[in-house]
Amino acid sequence: MPALGVRTVTRSRSLAPGPGTRGARDEPAPQRRGEAAAEGRKSHSPMKRQRKAQRVHVGYEASDSEKGEGAEPLKVPVWEPQNWQQQLANIRAMRSKKDAPVDQLGAEHCYDPSAPPKVRRYQVLLSLMLSSQTRDQVTAGAMQRLRARGLSADTILQMDDDTLGELIYPVGFWRSKVKYIKQTSAILQQRYAGDIPASVAELVALPGVGPKMAHLAMAVAWGTVSGIAVDTHVHRIANRLKWTKKTTKSPEATRVALEEWLPRGLWSEINGLLVGFGQQTCLPARPRCHTCLNQTLCPAAQGL
Numbered sequence: 001m002p003a004l005g006v007r008t009v010t011r012s013r014s015l016a017p018g019p020g021t022r023g024a025r026d027e028p029a030p031q032r033r034g035e036a037a038a039e040g041r042k043s044h045s046p047m048k049r050q051r052k053a054q055r056v057h058v059g060y061e062a063s064d065s066e067k068g069e070g071a072e073p074l075k076v077p078v079w080e081p082q083n084w085q086q087q088l089a090n091i092r093a094m095r096s097k098k099d100a101p102v103d104q105l106g107a108e109h110c111y112d113p114s115a116p117p118k119v120r121r122y123q124v125l126l127s128l129m130l131s132s133q134t135r136d137q138v139t140a141g142a143m144q145r146l147r148a149r150g151l152s153a154d155t156i157l158q159m160d161d162d163t164l165g166e167l168i169y170p171v172g173f174w175r176s177k178v179k180y181i182k183q184t185s186a187i188l189q190q191r192y193a194g195d196i197p198a199s200v201a202e203l204v205a206l207p208g209v210g211p212k213m214a215h216l217a218m219a220v221a222w223g224t225v226s227g228i229a230v231d232t233h234v235h236r237i238a239n240r241l242k243w244t245k246k247t248t249k250s251p252e253a254t255r256v257a258l259e260e261w262l263p264r265g266l267w268s269e270i271n272g273l274l275v276g277f278g279q280q281t282c283l284p285a286r287p288r289c290h291t292c293l294n295q296t297l298c299p300a301a302q303g304l
Contacts, residue, residue, distance in 0.1 A: 080261045081243050083297045088266075090293035091277050100276030105136040108220045110143040112151070118195035119152050121221040122188065125196045125203075126151065128213040129181060133172035136279075142168040153194040156185045180208025200226050211252055219268055228262070229271040230255040233278030240282065240300035 111123035126146070131139045145167045149155055156164065165178045184206045188194055196217065197203055203214035215229040228234075230251040238244055244257035262270065281288050289301040 078261055079245055081241065084241070084243060087241055087294050087297050090297070091273060094281060094293055095273055095276050098276075100279045101136040102272055102275045102279060105140040106272065106275075107131065107216055110140055112147055115152075118193070121196045121217075122153055122194060123147070123151055124221040125184075125209070125213070125217050126156075126181065128216055129177060129184070129208050130168060130171050132177075132208075132210070132213070138171055142171050153185045153189045156181060157189060177208060183207040184209065196221060198222050198224075211255065215255075216271065225264070225268045228255050228258050228267045230258070231271070231275065232284075233275045233282075234271060236284060237274050237278055237282050240287075240298060241294070242299045 107124055107127045110127035111120045113120070115123065123143070127139060127143050130142050143151075149159070149167070161178050161182065164181065165174060168174050168177060168181075171177060187206060188196060197206075198218075200211070200214045200218060203209050203217055204211055209217075211227075212229045212231050215227045218224045218226040219229070230238075232251065235248070235251040235254045238254050238258060239247055243262075244254060245260075246257075248254040248257055258270070259267070278284075281292050287300075289295050289298070292298065292301065295301050
């Protein structure tokens, strides 16, 4: 083992270091002879010892240009209800026969398939306006009577209010719907040449058209999934199954809550699935829990 060299450190008597002289605080620590020689070869001036920088890994949301370059994406936990996948599978099994009223008389079954495209789309919207607070059977009957008169924006505007009221009666709030149908038909004729708009924002701006109707119109008339259509059935069942993080007070609040976690690929299916389930099993009053496959998985059933 090589002997260590000893170097004597002498303090300067001057109060301040003079030219070419180091203060006591700047005096380097003793070094081995070999280390001093190696350091002298690198530089003629003494250098302070540097600490090795530590690499810190930080997770963040990578931009499009950084993806694929080793960045660690930030994972944000998403709330979802317990057992929802099994509950959904059970509802699909109970709805496999597709024999609920909505399956035969829903908006996608009320228009004339032989009519021109824009007339078909107008009929879809009109059937949705009639369906509010109305059973599917009653809506379908009103649509049949209107179609027998050649249902289009033109024929509705040429029809007097009394005749229109007689044709749509007994749909819920039929007097108000006569007014809304006339107003909306006039707007569609003036602004859209008798067709319907292709955006939710424009649809809900029409008299008598709400968010549920707009999302269904986008899906049925335009083939576009713009959001989850939530009516009273979907609103009721989602709260019974605790598919919302907290209890919601309106269908629109339920729509927002469902869209926060439900995979987008299920948005187009969920309305018809839950509406039929609500018509046959999960009734508003006296739900048939004893025949429901979700009896042991439904929070509402546990309280009955």
